[in-house]
Amino acid sequence: MTMVVVSRGVRSGLEAAVRFLMPALFIILVILVGYAMNTGAFMDGLRFLFAPDFGKLSGASVLTAMGHAFFTLSLGMGAIMIYGSYMPGYASIAKTSVIISLADTLVALMAGMAIFPVVFANGLEPGSGPGLIFQTLPLAFGHMPGGTFFGVLFFVLLVFAAWSSAISLIEPAVTWLVENHGFTRVSACVWSGLTTWLLGLGTIFSFNVWEGAKLFGKTFFDLLDFLTANIMLPLGGLFIAIFAGWVMTRRDSQEELAMATVLYGAWRFLVRYVTPLAVVVVFLNAIGVIG
Incomplete structure (x- = not known):
């Protein structure tokens, strides 16, 4: 279909x-x-x-939420x-x-x-x-x-x-x-x-006949899920942010976004500095380096 x-x-x-x-x-x-x-x-x-449970709010949960945003919004x-x-x-x-x-x-x-x-x-x-x-x-x-x-x-x-x-x-x-x-x-x-x-x-x-076949302790489903959600999506988002912030000219991106000068300045700062750093942190958390 x-x-x-x-x-x-x-x-x-x-x-x-x-x-x-x-x-x-x-x-x-x-x-x-x-x-x-x-x-x-x-x-x-x-x-x-x-109902909020602030006892469960941690840096790891914030990073998990950021990673979920990548998936649910099809980012990267x-x-x-x-x-x-x-x-x-x-x-x-x-x-x-x-x-x-x-x-x-x-x-x-x-x-x-x-x-x-x-x-x-x-x-x-x-x-x-x-x-x-x-x-x-x-x-x-x-x-x-x-x-x-x-x-x-x-x-x-x-x-x-x-x-x-x-x-x-x-x-x-x-x-x-x-x-x-x-x-x-x-x-x-x-x-x-x-x-x-x-x-x-x-x-x-991987849920039935291949259930016992594992690579790095993961079934095919788990491995594919890990590669796409934890590696490919964050890296894709990182490269897109770098392209939008550093490769595209200021004139082209401002023309495409059609934003006021002040708002565009804030967007450009975020996409050039804050977004790449945040994506790198999400990526490192996803692969277990931090968190």
Whole structure:
């Protein structure tokens, strides 16, 4: 499905898919939040999400949050950069960035409000990652009124979220093959899609038949997750910050951002000095050098 959408190009493929997937994803999420409000444990979920526990606040947790921002906002993986290249010249990059960040945070909070009340309503321990999604939640939905319907709805939501993410993740590779190696868009989609599919098979098998096969103490899934989230994303973000702050001319970046002089000066200082340093700290924490 991803290859079909991306092969159709930006307007007929990407834009059409996003126009359908994003509203559908949001509507399903609103329905699930409404369902969670009637589980009897909605306030428990809110307390778990929003009640601060300053005893757990540390430098390591701040670095973990910064690393999560890289993942959830697709920073350092080229997707935002490719999408940005398709933006019309009159669009404000700064304003669009703020809107994307706020929308991402809103959806993440709504997802938490949909998930954790269901978990607490069944007396289950809140976890994270694949264990929460594929083990805890199916058990929870299975013991609740209407759980079958809403469980199916939740996994439809998950498919839509994964599909929209897959579209944005494969686009940089397709664009690179088309612009630098003379591939047609269809052939670039096929090669990129097949490569991604083969890697995906490895992650699936690491939960069953390849569970005992480990390298550096990690399964294929864990190793791929570590390489992408802890090494490739921070390094990609670092190189993008260096390019934007030190390679692009002041005139070009100011023209692209269309920001007031004072705001642009602050942005340029941050992207040249603060951002690279912060990314390096996140990277060193991710690989275990500090923290």
